[in-house]
Amino acid sequence: MMKFLIMLIFVIPLCFMKNMFWMVQMILFFLVFLFMNLSLNVNMYSNMSYMYSCDLMSFGLILLSIWICVLMITASENLFKLKFYDSFFLFNIIILLLMLYLTFSVMNLFMFYLFFEGSLIPTLMLIIGWGYQPERIQAGMYLLFYTLFASLPLLMGIFYIFNEVNCIMIYFLKFFNMNFYLLYISMILAFLVKMPMYITHLWLPKAHVEAPVSGSMILAGIMLKLGGYGLLRIMIFLQEINMKLNYVWIIISLLGGFYISLKCFCQVDIKSLIAYSSVAHMSFVICGIMIMNYWGFLGSYLLMIGHGLCSSGMFCLANINYERINSRSLLINKSMINFMPSMSLWWFLLLSSNMAAPPSLNLMGEIMLINSLISWCSLSMLMLMLVSFFSAGYSLYLYSYPQPGKYYYGMYSFYMGTSREYLLLMLPWLPLNILVMKIDYSMIWF
Template sequence: MMKFLFYMIFMIPLCFMIDMFWMVQFSLMLLMFMFMNLSLTYLSNNLSYMLFCDYISFGLILLSIWICLLMIMSSENLFKLNYYVNFFLFNILILLILLFLTFSVMNLFMFYLFFEGSLIPTLLLIIGWGYQPERVQAGMYLMFYTLFASLPLLMGVFYMYTEMYSMIIYFMKFFNLNFILLYFCMVLAFLVKMPMYFVHLWLPKAHVEAPVSGSMILAGIMLKLGGYGLLRILIFLQEINLKLNYVWLIVSLVGGFYISLKCFCQVDIKSLIAYSSVSHMSIVIGGIMIMNYWGYFGSYIMMIGHGLCSSGMFCLANINYERLHSRSLYINKGMMNFMPSMSMWWFLLMSSNMSAPPSLNLLGEISLINGLLSWSWMSMIMLMMISFFSAGYSLYLYSYTQHGKFYQGIYSFYGGVSREYLLLFLHWLPLNMMILSVEYFMIN
């Protein structure tokens, strides 16, 4: 694991060299294929001084590297305008290093440190390369929501050290801490990060103000930090979680249904995609909280699938934005007249978003529904509604943008370029091909 970390650290000087924009992306692709060759047969193969890599870490680190190289590919506009492009690459690389460490570190305090540290490059992305003046307010929302909930997490981590005299995540499975205050301290920060309904307001705001790269990393990886944290933390809070999990389940399922309805009210494309993320994550929270096998690996699959699908949809929204300079659904109409080939990619990614086969989202959703129904048949009602309306708002977004009479104020236009098609292809291919190796996701 250390070799990959040093690879990324030694890439930093590349960011500050002239005309090295695509070289950085190529280096990340090389890192991606090197990391894919990692042997996962024994955990001892991947242990170093402080880092480890098991199945959960492996998938999420792979996703982080993939999304970061696609972020560079989607931000060619910055390269053309030479808009602080060196600092932009440096920012992405630092963010990738922090995410890599978050997913692979063994020490719980270090996990907290990198978990919070990854906020800073994201904040810089939103404030530095965002579009509207409201981006500062969105950045403040992001910081205060997540930092307010994470201070109790820090207290909880310190308390656990006094109980266990160790911070190693793998040793914690031997403990069972049945304390209600500790439980709320540990869990709340991750639920805000997911985000759960009631504490989700920072997400649509951050997405709307962020540049395409900021939206991609927020949707692709930052929401998964919360899920990863819960998967690790709930191991030693099992007893109390089984007493209190119905609270989170009710809030998540009812909130997911309400947010699905809210998607139909949106007139901003990015806002609609952001709200759909909240809806999908609500089922993931449910899957993690019920603490059975189906819920556990279903939530993991859903996180990987949603990371690729949501990121691809933000790319599509940005492709339209670069041409029309508007994210409004009223202006982004009748795109099939101008970009018929891009219309196919809208269709493919929207179908994945509504969990159509053969996407990973389908597999994740089936497992989560199976798990939640085994917990209580009553959850069927909300799950039915969420699944139905997720198909509804995906169709709504697709038909509104692609069909209808186009906006008369458009005065110049050009079709998609090969870079954009490749970008969308690299989102869609792993999302739909990984279902062929589903045995990897059945975490032992």
């Protein structure tokens, strides 16, 4: 694992050299294919070096992190053209990728906390430095304080565990059973805010709307998955108490998912709508993890990977429209099918994956989550039907509202999609629909 870490560190000087923007992107592409060829032990951690290692769950999420960072650079061509602090932007992305790589690969719980919080700083820099509106400062503060407020109890919880059992290596904690209410709340609160669970979700739409396209992609693609990854890791030693309290989180998530799905129909900002749909999907993931059965864990992991690819693709599309029209309003983005028919096809492909249509990973994840939830309590079927139905509803709303109709005459500049943009849309969509053929790999971890 250290070899990839050192490779990333050596990319940092390239960020500050002239005309190295696309070179850094190519190196990250190369890193993806190197990482894909990593030999993994099926049952436990492998590739151990120092305190870093990799099992199948962290493997998938690290791969997703590198992939989305490649897409972020591809999507931010405008920064390179305008020379808008592009070197510092690349440096920011590499530091963010380093933090994410370390978060997913570290085995020590305290170091995990350190890198989990460290990834917040480059994200904040992206929103405040390259965001669009003046409200981005407020959005950044929301993001910072929501996350930090919930994270201090997590740190206290880690110290308490170390004091009690003299061990904070994630692998060995599975031999312990911590049956304490206060510890349980303090350990999972930070992850529920990061997911974000309904009630603690207010920072997410703000951050998404104010962030540049790269910020939105990393927020939707990886930042929300940090919470799910943390929950999957710590549930191992909080099993007993979770069985007593899990119904609270499941009820909040199901009702919240339903309410947020309805709220999606009220949005007029494309980015805001996609951000709220992320909250609805993550409520499914929380339910799957809290149920603590095989299908739930598996479904939540698959939905995290699928949603990471799908939502980052949709934010790319929203940005492509924004670059043409200079507005993200659904009322002004009209008749896009006349201007960019091929982009309408990409909207359709990504939104169909978002509503869990075959053959996407989202479909597999949702089938598993629905199975696990109904096996836990058959009454939850009612809420599941509503959430699934409305998720298809707002996806169709987002597709059918901007595509047909009369176009806006105030639109002053316009051009068709470039090859870079088509590549940018294909790279999330292909793995999202092709990984279904190798679904067994994601099952082996469990």
